[in-house]
Amino acid sequence: MMEDKPGVLNRVVNMFSRRAFNIESLTVGHTELPHVSRMTVVVDGSANDVEQVVKQLYKIIDILKVSDLTGDKTILRDLALIKVAANRDTRAEIVQIAGIVGAQIVDIVHDSVVVQMADDEEKIDDFTRLLRPFGIKEMVRTGRVAMARGAVNVERAPDAAELATGHPHRRADGQRREAPSKKATIDLTGEAG
Template structure:
């Protein structure tokens, strides 16, 4: 059975690291469903959030090989943890003047922001879980989506709760 694994990988913030990590995964025949990379609070490190679909054997192969890379410091598997997951999406929705208020109302319900207004379109920015963003996309499709872009998932383990 395959699972979509969520890996948070702490790596050196140096040129070529992204290429080595993605090359390692693709050479083993796995497709990366989502990939985000950004510097951390330590400017010498970056955090990669990688979503990859694999069976248990494939997952073990990927993580063991990643641990062998000199530039990889830590791998956290957030798949089955109580983690915070978010994604960002921009929707450019066809918005004729007579239907514009409907699109704004949908954006408000989902706590999204209108970030651009065109003559016949609205650009909506939203963050949230994949299911929330998928639901917004389904609603906006009835108006017509001119353009859509998603960042891919980012994730972080939750902190310990205070007693």
């Protein structure tokens, strides 16, 4: 999680660039907390690489929490909008395929159908392969978003005293808050392997 301030995204991306990490996916959006955004970054790296990235992210002052959400206890979702060529003969089949895989039709015109699918990356890839024979006219995908399953939160939010200091990394007594050994949320969803 990060404060909604100008330049934070740029500092995060620059940190990845300086360390020669390829960002496979990056999403940013509002959270349940005012003035706080959540960023999910997907990188391909070893467990050690991901640990180093988490430590480096904590050095960016506007970062409130960082969590490595790699693993089975995480819900991962992408969103795809796919415009498929359609005519009177193929439209019904496209709608049927979309229904079977849990996608939604969001627009139909005389020569195309726009399908929306929110699921994991592999299922969207499989669905896209099913639509290719009809002719994909246009496609756009979001980056991955992630959330820990169950009652587990990605880590604690900064407390009121920390936020009151204007520095989420500093406690009310002015001492620097230590980064946990591996947790917090710019949701670093690393493809560790």
